[in-house]
Amino acid sequence: xxxxxxIDGFGVVLEPxxxxxxxxxxxxxxxxxxxxxxxxxxxxAILLPITFEIEAVSAVIMLAGIFYGAQYGxxxxxxxxxxxxxxSSVVTVFDGHALARQGRAGTALGIAAIGSFVGxxxxxxxxxxxxxxxxxxxxxxxxxxxxxxxxxxxxxVSTISSGSRLKALIAAGLGLLLAVVGRDAFTGTERFTFGxxxxxxxxxxxxxxxGLFGLGEILHNLEQRHRAIHAPTEIHDVWPSRQDLxxxxxxxxxxxxxxxxxxxxxxxxxxxxxxxxYAVEKRRSQHPERFGQGAVEGVAAPETANNAAAxxxxxxxxxxxxxxxxxxxxxxxxxxxxxxxxxxxxxxxxPELFWGVVNSMYIGNVLLLIMSIPLVxxxxxxxxxxxxxxxxxxxxxxxxxxxxxxxxxxDIILVxxxxxxxxxxxxxxxxxxxxxxxxxxxxxxxxxxxRSLLLFDGDPTGFLTRPISGVLFLALVIVAFLPAxxxxxxxxxxxxxx
Amino acid sequence: xxxxxxxxxxxxxxxxxxxxxxERTPAGPTTNLVLALAVVALGLAALAGALSLGIGTPxxxxxxxxxxxxxxxLVGLGIALALRFRQDSDAEAxxxxxAVVAAGLGTMIVFxxxxxxxxxxxxxxxxxxxxxxxxxxxSWRSTAIVSVGAVVAFYLIFVAALAVPIPHLF
Numbered sequence: 048x049x050x051x052x053x054i055d056g057f058g059v060v061l062e063p064x065x066x067x068x069x070x071x072x073x074x075x076x077x078x079x080x081x082x083x084x085x086x087x088x089x090x091x092a093i094l095l096p097i098t099f100e101i102e103a104v105s106a107v108i109m110l111a112g113i114f115y116g117a118q119y120g121x122x123x124x125x126x127x128x129x130x131x132x133x134x135s136s137v138v139t140v141f142d143g144h145a146l147a148r149q150g151r152a153g154t155a156l157g158i159a160a161i162g163s164f165v166g167x168x169x170x171x172x173x174x175x176x177x178x179x180x181x182x183x184x185x186x187x188x189x190x191x192x193x194x195x196x197x198x199x200x201x202x203x204v205s206t207i208s209s210g211s212r213l214k215a216l217i218a219a220g221l222g223l224l225l226a227v228v229g230r231d232a233f234t235g236t237e238r239f240t241f242g243x244x245x246x247x248x249x250x251x252x253x254x255x256x257x258g259l260f261g262l263g264e265i266l267h268n269l270e271q272r273h274r275a276i277h278a279p280t281e282i283h284d285v286w287p288s289r290q291d292l293x294x295x296x297x298x299x300x301x302x303x304x305x306x307x308x309x310x311x312x313x314x315x316x317x318x319x320x321x322x323x324x325y326a327v328e329k330r331r332s333q334h335p336e337r338f339g340q341g342a343v344e345g346v347a348a349p350e351t352a353n354n355a356a357a358x359x360x361x362x363x364x365x366x367x368x369x370x371x372x373x374x375x376x377x378x379x380x381x382x383x384x385x386x387x388x389x390x391x392x393x394x395x396x397x398p399e400l401f402w403g404v405v406n407s408m409y410i411g412n413v414l415l416l417i418m419s420i421p422l423v424x425x426x427x428x429x430x431x432x433x434x435x436x437x438x439x440x441x442x443x444x445x446x447x448x449x450x451x452x453x454x455x456x457x458d459i460i461l462v463x464x465x466x467x468x469x470x471x472x473x474x475x476x477x478x479x480x481x482x483x484x485x486x487x488x489x490x491x492x493x494x495x496x497x498r499s500l501l502l503f504d505g506d507p508t509g510f511l512t513r514p515i516s517g518v519l520f521l522a523l524v525i526v527a528f529l530p531a532x533x534x535x536x537x538x539x540x541x542x543x544x545x
Numbered sequence: 546x547x548x549x550x551x552x553x554x555x556x557x558x559x560x561x562x563x564x565x566x567x568e569r570t571p572a573g574p575t576t577n578l579v580l581a582l583a584v585v586a587l588g589l590a591a592l593a594g595a596l597s598l599g600i601g602t603p604x605x606x607x608x609x610x611x612x613x614x615x616x617x618x619l620v621g622l623g624i625a626l627a628l629r630f631r632q633d634s635d636a637e638a639x640x641x642x643x644a645v646v647a648a649g650l651g652t653m654i655v656f657x658x659x660x661x662x663x664x665x666x667x668x669x670x671x672x673x674x675x676x677x678x679x680x681x682x683x684s685w686r687s688t689a690i691v692s693v694g695a696v697v698a699f700y701l702i703f704v705a706a707l708a709v710p711i712p713h714l715f
Binding site: 501 | 598607612615616619622623633640646649653654660665669695699710711
């Protein structure tokens, strides 16, 4: 492995302006993590217009910081209020809040911060070695491989995401359909534009992401009655005792590895990693009954794993150009806006960006550790800001921000329309994540499919005869039929033997 | 997977749903059916569009090939969803609070309708006021302070500092 670009990457991060954006990113990440309501995908979507004004490297360093910073911040409300700030901190509630009730909130937060730091850092190191390998492997990929990869990505995200599989697939289908709108790249024919000039160039990613994630979430929250929040004012003893550290070191180690690998999988990511890590610790424990009653490992494992996964989920994006989850899809959109197409060539052609972003995560994790232990009291105080006050401010930032992208009122209309759609989707049990992911992959998927068909002279079996696309399609079939196979097997198990 | 392990994972899932889904009323089978039919209709619309664009052949895919595949997929998924309309319980019913959402959307539509004629300041102020006072039940005092403060801050950031060409009155 050539180390020169890695070291140059540190040079990029240590430029004061990039350090500043890293700090801004992780602080915003902590804040949105603490405040229940807006998640990292929504926040990054809302901030997309700002990234137009700044350099690509700085922009992605900041957006990445928001993403992994939110994993740290999400813990605080899980522990203190039994109110997970992020989906990936839901399991932390069980033991984290139990510890808080025993007056050991500080310990829970301290262990979570240390676990997050270790998980994040281990994951960056592993990413630095694995990502260039994956990228060099993927350099030979042609249209058939990309067709298979994009399909697999969409299918995995839809099948693994929480909620109904069927509905996730429908959302993905809608995303693919929206990506068709505009001029056909091959023939120039206008498709589904209904004669509108505004639609001729296709739908922009920014208003869709801002509307579905940003406004959609705000509107959905508006409907819920807000429970009054009584945040404690002081947090004591954030430094965990030696006994606590000893008890959770195994969980932190296993959580780092598990989180790293689950994060790479499309559709895996932080939520699944936190669940799996918790389940593993509970299963391994000699006293599983302690879990849920305030076991430190029950906080350490999921918090470590969600950070490791958040970091490693950058691998498929930066090396294959396939976002692994909704937040990565939004960062993918941010890169496209900057004129950068993530994919296997990124490491070679744009090493400052690649290594700058990767190495910024070391710095970001150190900053977050500082914010989560000595400065945790500051962030706890933010809980006193009422959601009712934040909501209209966020709405206005979204509407004005949408305008600034193309200086067009049409974009504000789109944001509002997609905000309404996002709200209705949430009401109807559809996760907007697969829609956004399918939308960003739609053009790539159609292009590679059509190129592949031309390549194979219209014979779809051509996909199966190429080794890599063949294996990927096999994986696709397995993923598609896995639920059916599983239910068949369990039906058989239930039948009485005889 | 042993039974004990499956059980513990199952418990975990249930506990998580409890935390996530406090105070949620599921929608009825009629809503589910309407949803599924809407998906089928969307798929059919995509099919119709695809046919009019020209679906091409496998050797020479046309502009309509891809929309055709998506349309077929959506119709299939919509039918599958329709078949489960009695079992599904993940759609939420509309409540009295849903009217607040409609009103919230209304404030945004007014905002975008008038922004080009009177600038962003007054519509922003109106939106803040409605959301804070009527949706958030803030006191008049804090409504006034936060609304005016936010609009002044937006003006300073977007107009004075960033010089974004957003329509403005002052």
